Amino acid sequence: MNSSVVKEIEQITRRPLHLAGSPAFREATRLYGFSAAPAHPVPLGVILCESTQDVVAAIRAARAVGVPLSVRGGGHNAFGFALCQDGIVLDMRNMRDVQVDPTLRRTRCGPGTTWGVYDAATQLHGLASPGGVVSSTGVAGLTLGGGIGALRGLFGLACDNLRSAEVVLADGSIVTADANREPDLFWALHGGASNFGIVTSFEFNVHAVGTQTVTGPIYFSFDEAVKVIANFRRIAPELPDACATEFNFGRNKEGRTQLGIMVRFMGDMAAAEPTLKRIRACGTPIADMAVELPYCQAQRLLDPKAPWDDRHYWKTQTLNGMHDEVVEAVVHFVETSPSPLGKIVIERLAGQISRIDPDSAAINFRHAPYNAMIVGEWKDVADDEANHDWVKRFAAALAPFNAGGAYTNYMASDTTEDDIRAAFGDKKYRRMQSIKASYDPENFFNRNQNIRPAG
Template identity: 40%
Template sequence: MTETTEHRFSGETLTPESAGYDAARSVFNGLVDRRPQRIMRCSSAEQVAAAIASARADGLPLSVYGGGHGVTGSAVVDGGVCVDLRGIDHVVVDADARTARVGGGATWGAFDAATQEHGLAVTGGRVSTTGVGGLTLGSGSGWLERAFGFVCDNLVSARVVTTDSRIVTASESENPDLFWALRGGGGNFGVVTEFTLRLHPLGPIVFGGMLLYPGFMAVDVLRNWRDYMLTAPDAVGSGVALITAPPAEFVPEPARGQPCVGVVIAYAGDPDEAPAVLAPLLEFGPPAANLCQPMPYVAVQQLLDPPNPKGMHNYWTGDFLTEFPDEAVEAWVEHGFPPVSPLTQLIVVAGGGAIARVDDDATAFGNRQSPFNLHMLGMWPPDPAQDEQNISHIRALSAAMKPWSTGSVYLNFIGDEGLTRVESAYGPEKYARLRGIKRTWDPDNVFRHNQNIPPA
């Protein structure tokens, strides 16, 4: 490992011979099995700077491990240097200022636990093991987005280690072009070791949970949910998932293991007002199971943890919709059911609210006027014999929904689909601006093991 006096790495380095190497290189998606030459575990921005310098000095590709939850598995790189941020996982809350400083290796579970001690929150990942860094840089969709905006809309500043190992601050007043690019441009411009996020009063008790319906009601449930969400108050966060009913106590026995529809609800207003506000959802059906009630916000944030275990094989894609008419609803259900794997989740999330009121040019991420966002999450046990059938199912569903797609995409919802798909997430003007900023901050495209934006 080449080091300079200026950038001498003082953290722990794991190599393929080290104890703990295999555990350290594993990521959420079990389809990804990459072997870095070394994993450089960092506990400070200075150590990150040294790790970047050593990778560059040795001419090795570089990856950044935050939460490791991204379906592309870009946290690890074959034969290169993995800059491991998991030791930079602090969450420091300033309750008076309603802000939190959070390390680039922290997860949303830790973040939510720390902020909820003060009755504060911001939009966070729908699975608590998701990394704060990857979600924020990719814009940051979550249950609270209609109330408080995307995570990137609540970013106050970022501490960034650059390709030449400088440590800089990006905010509205310092390096504003970099700050603009970080809000939706992904990990293309540097390694963020600390985010400062704006918080909002919420919790610790909110109204939330899930409604469960049998699969044969899917079209009717989706139509009712769609019509309600088009005019719902901003405080209503919700999504509908075509899933397989788990073998759980709350599921009626005949429904277990059968196709079903789950309506997730997270209400950011007064919990006492929720039943009246949500009546068109709560009273529809009736559902086979109604798990909606006042509960800790952290419990709402962990609702989807059990069906999203680490190590399963995953293939994801997604699309924003221009509309969700009856024909689209019917196509979604027809091509989605029955799922190939009982672990697969086909999710529709409602847009609108706070995210739609931010000017489209305010951040790198756009697509703010789309009323609905599809997340096609194919998941199955780690058996290569099942790969082709499951991947084909997701691709066929995606193709069936293209007539209603905007042509754009939320990058955190897709795998490696090529540069054209990355460009479509931004549109030609924003993409050109991002490439120009990339040329300034990373002219050699060192940070390329991601949904890459090459320098102009």
């Protein structure tokens, strides 16, 4: 290692560069999952950021010594984008304060905030914003990629509730982006990920939701999966916006395959019961785990099913419907998964998420009725090839039912430029390339689902 480079970085940033072997380095480079292809990069060192000025200094240092830079917020991305080979990782976890104005229904939080911290702060006032359903997910990464959550039917995506953002640009300058200031940048932050700068402060709308929710899966046997989903299709148009649902096709602890319809209902059990009754009647439940919980507890319900340190490989696509052929393909692939942890989660996209003007944000999947995430998850590096192959074949089988567009937060690190263009659609992709050329013409911010600048 070149000690003069380390010294220069520390002189410019006036902060220590934590090197390999140090506790700070180990903590910052531990991420939610290991993406087997490609392997995670090994950074030069880590800087713990406490303020926007620390971020500015780190960008200037990286550019001065000619090394790459990446940002670690919650660390929940499974594809290693938080790390950069032989570069500087900005660990933002100390920038996690949440300020709530219950009168104006607004919040402000830092880029190191997780949804567990954010929800705890807003729920003190009976408020919430659409956010992640695993508490360790970072506010920054989820929001900048769009942000599908439990409140999507009532209030849309996480990015739909973003009021403004403080952004440090590639040249080290600081701007505030909102509907009136830097409007093109603000538009691009609604799904364009970290391509345009480092957001150091998020301002959100929050909503009165109370403190109680009914959350949990209702399980059915794979033997009646086609019938259950066919019955669900009939009742789906009549489900209230307060009820978000996902289908989880996977295995239980005993290794038996099962279909879970995950219910996320804002309200108490008395309000939810008519909806639950209709969902149960879609088939013969083998287990009913939907219970009334405080909102924060409900938002942590999936935490045990999302352990850190597993190996991951994902594919995602929208679906134009939950057709019988889709269900049959899903059942087949889950039953033949090489790992007992392999699964698919299919999110129903309905309510407010689909009513917002599709041109108002960079994301390009509002039109789709469903969004699928194929999750390859396993423990042993020796099983990498088998699980990669399974995910790719699974995705190919569902491709004929693609509704167009994609949720980039679920796209793996081997995603191609053509894949990213297809995710946003050509028109939006070209607009983001133009915006990228204005704000980051050298593509300094490239540890992401990268959008290359125009020209």
